[in-house]
Amino acid sequence: MFKFDHLAIQTDDIENTVRWYKDFFHCEENWKLTEFSDLTLQRLPSITKLVELQTGNFKIHIFDINSDNCVVPATAVQYQHFCIEISEINQLEELKTCWLNLYESGLYKFKRHEKATDIVTDKDGISSFYCYDINGLEFEVMYKPQPKKT
Ligand SMILES: [Fe+2]
Structure with a gap:
């Protein structure tokens, strides 16, 4: 393992x-x-x-x-996205608000000017949104409902 x-x-x-x-x-x-x-x-x-x-x-x-001396060009895609699972569904809204507050705070220089996406829920009940760090690396923040105990 x-x-x-x-x-x-x-x-x-x-x-x-x-x-x-x-x-x-x-x-x-x-x-x-x-x-x-x-x-x-x-x-x-x-x-x-x-x-x-x-x-x-x-x-x-x-x-x-x-x-100027970058081994991998700054514009190269390093990965498509990296996903973080959260344990409570309300943390999705909290983290999205946190992302927007940091984006709008003026404290950071973001390389990409795309805001965090809407929170979407797929047919399996998995909810997520996507956002970029200041370097333009994409993250997914995801909530997966736990199966009900029988
Ligand atoms: Fe994903």
Whole structure:
């Protein structure tokens, strides 16, 4: 068996990104790193800082990358979306409101100017909405009703 440990996100705006993940996903900061192995420097030549954040038992690594010296072009799609499951249906509305408040606060520079979507429910009763982080990475926030106990 295995478990997913962390998701790594590269950004040319690390301070803003760390703050947004703390404000939106309630992440805590575990540690920071400013010295890297030869392998890391070979893979990511412009890295100068890495911050590990954690929410629940899931970790997110945020590292800086100079957009002039980017291994992966800043415009490349890194993944289509990453889904977070929430345990209470009312958290969908709460998180969507939180996203909109952060978007409209003026504290963040968002690379994409598309607001969080409406909350939709599919025929199986799964409700979700989609939103972007400040770098333009897409997240789904999803609520799945638990089967009734018999
Ligand atoms: Fe999905």
